[in-house]
Amino acid sequence: MISFAEASSTFHALGDPTRLEIVARLSDGESRSITSLSSDFDLTRQAVTKHLRVLEMAGLVTKARIGRESRFELEPRGMTDAREFLETVSKDWDLALGRLQSLVERNSDPG
Amino acid sequence: MISFAEASSTFHALGDPTRLEIVARLSDGESRSITSLSSDFDLTRQAVTKHLRVLEMAGLVTKARIGRESRFELEPRGMTDAREFLETVSKDWDLALGRLQSLVERNSDPG
C-alpha cells in the first residue's frame, strides 16, 4: 500500500485546477513539451513549468529531455496508487457499515 | 461525471496529511466530535475545526450538531466521486495505449 505521506502528496498535486487539467490532457498517452502545454492555458511558461515539477515530484508525470524540448507524459502508476488509497478507505467504510447493518438487524430481530 | 472544479476541490481537501488522516479515522463509519478528533493530533481544536470545514466544503464529511457537540462523519459519496474521476483518466490512458499498441502491431506485421 501507498503511504499516507505519498498519498497526500499525490492528492495535493491533483488539488489544483491547472494541474488536474494538465493530467487530463496527458491522458491520451502522448508526451507534450512545456511550450505546447502552456499554449492550452492563459499562463506563463514558467507557471506551467512549476506545475509540471509538482506533478513530477508526486510521481504523476515523467520528464524526458529530447533535443531542445522537455517532454512530459503521464505516469499512470501515480494515479493508480491514489485510486487504490481511496478504495481502501471506501472498503473500510463499507465493511463498517455492513457490520452496523447486521447489528441493527440482529437487534431488531424479535426472535 | 463530477466536474473539474469539484474534483480539484476534493483532491485539494485530501492533499493535506492531517485531513487525510481525519478521513481515515472516520472510515470506521462512526461520527466524532471536534474535541475527540483533536485529541488524535498535536493540534489545537481550532486547527482541526478548519480542516473539518475544508473537508465539509469538499463534500467529504457531513456535520451534525448534537447537543453541545458538532459530530462529523464520512460522506462516502465524495470519495466515490474522486475515485471515479481518476478511473476516467486511467481509462482514457488505457484506451489510448491500446490504440497505440494495435497500431504498432499492425505496422510490425509483415503480412
Add this chain to the structure above:
DNA sequence: GCAAAGCGCAACCCTTTGGTTGCTTTTATC
C-alpha cells in the same frame, strides 16, 4: 444557578504557493 465542556468567531502570524518578469543556456535551422 453556576461551573465546566464544547464550540464558533475574529484577529493575527509565518510559510507556502501560484504567478510574474528578466536573464542565461542549450539546441535547431538557415
Add this chain to the structure above:
DNA sequence: GATAAAAGCAACCAAAGGGTTGCGCTTTGC
C-alpha cells in the same frame, strides 16, 4: 556562425494556508 526556439534559473510579489491565542455563546450537569 547568426538567429530563433525551447527551456532553465533566480528574484520578486500578492494571496492563500495552516497554525495560534483570546473571547463569547450554548449546553450539560451537579
